[in-house]
Amino acid sequence: MADSDLALLARINKPDSQSLVGYLADGGYESFKKALSMSPNEVTDLVKNSGLRGRGGAGFPCGLKWTFLPKDHPGPIYMCVNADESEPGTFNNRILMEMDPHQLLGGIMLACRGTRATTAYIYLRYEYGRSFRTLEKAIAECYAQGLLGKNIQGTDFSLDIYVHRGAAAYICGEETGLIESLEGKRAWPRVKPPFPAIEGAFRKPTVVNNVETLCCVKHIFDRGISWFQSIGVPPDPNNPRDAGSYGPKLYQASGHVNRPGCWELPLGVTARELIEEQAGGVWKGRQAKAVIPGGLSTGFMTHAELDTPLDFNGPGKVGCLGLGTAAAVIIDDQTSMVDVLYNSCRFFAHESCGQCTPCREGTTWMTKILHRIRTGHGALRDLDLLKEVADSMGIMPGTTICGLADGAAWPVKNAMQKFRPEFEDYIQKKLTSQDPIRELVGTH
């Protein structure tokens, strides 16, 4: 996209992109003031009709989520902003929060107008210290300008925004885990139903939205639905359940590429375009062996699948979990998939909250099996065992409470399906990886 077409990242390189003065100079909060004259239902309908889907990973239609809130609820209704960006490879929320905090606040205000929420919590992962400071400063500026607080701009609409820092746990990115953590409890995802829209934070109706989703809301109000729908991929007419993939998306690329980074692109670019046109190609003149399409939990695409469009449906068609956070991790052809998968399992074993038996025990077991393979003691039957363990966990078979177990299992499923010959070769040649014992230290 040309610079003039950018929406989400339009202001990040400006010298005063973080300040309210600069934001107001760029016409910020005009759409919010406009929305104050609209009814909450009109605001919700606008978002619903835009076809905006959640950018957090699952791609749930945003406006539809808002309509699940009970009608005529006396309140309070809470808005939770999921800024616990912990999916490996993902860093777009951080850029949004650090470089353009008012864009996010504008989105939150619009969303709260639409959902009738009077309190919004930004659940921020602990490691994002700079985001915390910029957001705190931006919120203070808004209070000083009368954009937050009681009876904003003389209307009956009141809103408070708080930044809540997490304590560094992947599971807090799950919406009910986030709510539990926000309430001061152990971040164990809740059994559903009831869904947060009915009973969420502090047992009140709650909407949980991702940072990038809310930033998109702001631009939908600024530029209109037709602008939003002119970008991206329309729904597949042959699939009545497809909601389409409209709008701009922040794609990230990291790993073995020449120029890792984050770019605002229309939904539906292919992995190959992302690597070659944006990220400067695979480093050292090598080929990509595998690409993680949207954060570690979405699994692997092979070299042959690089022309898959990275929209909400594309990665699923080649066996990946989904678009996820559109954070591509590129793995070059010199890297052992055994090591990659071991690293993945180690991460999920470390981050499993320990509530459901299959995920708690299964993630650690898979790590142990891979560790054994990497020390040269693997057997071919271990690959079947890995697949069996991976298949037995997740909300898709119904054996866990939250979807993060699916994310933990997916890389294993994909690797067993797409890279099995490499694993067999590794085992049969009794290869070992460098110093696996030392790598295990610290994997508590």
Next chain:
Amino acid sequence: MSTLTINGQDLTLGDDEQLNVVQAAKKAGVEIPHYCWHPSLSVVASCRMCLVEVGEKKPDGSVAMMPKLVPACQTPAKANTVVVTDSDKVKQAQAATLEYLLLNHPLDCPTCDQAGECFLQDYSFKFGNAETRLQEPKEIRKDKDYIGEQITLFTDRCVMCSRCVRFTREISGTAELQIVNRGTHAEIDIYPGNPCDNKLAGNVVDLCPVGALCSKDFLYKQRVWWLKSRNSVCPGCSTGCSIHVDQNEDHIYRLKPRENPLAQGDFMCDEGRFGFKYVQAEERLTAPEWKKPQPESNGSSSSVSRWSEIVNHVRESFRLVAKKSPRSIAAVFSPWMTCEEAYLLASWLKKLSPQVRLTLGPIPVVGEDDRYPKNWRGEPLEPTKFTIRAEKCPNRLGVAAVLSHFQSIREDFSSIFNAARAGELQAAYVVGGGPPGWLSSDEVKALAQVPLLVAQDILRSELTNAAQVVLPGASFAEKEGTYVNHAGLAQMILRSVHPVAEGYNDCRIFMEISQREGLFNARVMRKEIAEQISAFRPIASGDLGEYGVMLPALQGAAKQANLSEARQ
């Protein structure tokens, strides 16, 4: 009325039955294994042991099954629900979950207290695989004997069902137990220096479906398959918790709560759980004694310890006194007596003379009713889920109801006490049966002045030292009978161990003294009481069932008593 289908079998539930699928399946005779779910605790659906296939029967008769497994504990048993628990998919999931749970389980069943009543064992046997595929060494975790004064934690046996954590949060409200660490390293622990020592702490041992939380009191004492279990009622307070008494070779090893929605629910307090030890104390009276004064010889007294001789002596001497001055005979009943005992003793004495004075002895009251859950300040919260009552005896209502049948005007213990102190009593029959320290030494001193004092109790005490005739009674675990709790619920107690005194229990003593024919049979006696005393009419069948029978007449009495107490 709603009908659902479980494994092809139709089950009809009433409108008032709000069950989940685990409970509904149990009614249909289908076992759904579960660890984390417990009827008295909140649903977390985290152990994933109770996964089943669920579908809905459409009006046209077709069945739409959900594509994935769902936890039965979280699924309400609604009309037209179709539940399948025996499909390959379900069996596979059950086997997988059990394999996961056993991955790091030490399998130290030979030294584990829970072996024999362990749900890991039972479910593995029924639903699991025989072998593990884990090749790596198991995780070893440190045992935590500091977790509580009465409880100890074998950390690596834990299956993380979190029942104990939820118990301390939801039932006791004290929240000592918690989960620390994450994932496979998660463990149950306490905050340093704040052990799980609340008054209900022992329940976490019962709640633990595996051998992780064990009772220090019971640890390594018995294999559970040697224990014989009988239903009984805890005599510790007027709540009257339904319990199991577990014994082997006439030694009681533990009391466990027995589920009873009419009495206390699923739990019992530690005071009752561990407070039964006096029953097996050294001070137990094992033989009767009649200290015969021998005025003519050198001042020493000889004593008789033959039952027949002593029983005859008691019978004859009371008859003589009753002929001369019946108002000088008094009997003090204890609130630990069963209704049957009270009935037998009262009917014998009132047959001697209607003027014999019967009274209910002092009622031990300690503090106030202790209601749970509590908040962090220790204040009770609504709704109350468990109450430890201030009235530390099991059968005040029952004994009082029997006495009021035989004696229309209530005789206070204080008037008997005063009469004894004033030397107005010729003969007194005092029955104890509870823990030590029931009568104060002032009260014993007054009663000691009675020329003919018969003391029937289970422990040697000041009273038995002062009495001319000492009869060894039976504790609650050694006799059959009926206790009526604070709410008017009549429950059966069954004999768990043999009486210590040559097979004599209180009822047999009363039967022999009053020369009733036949052997004592609690069931027959209950029928007789129900015929004679209108308040006991609901138990006319003689059978009280698992949960006991409510006595509406005494329910009213209980409420009135509470009201009058409140007014004071």
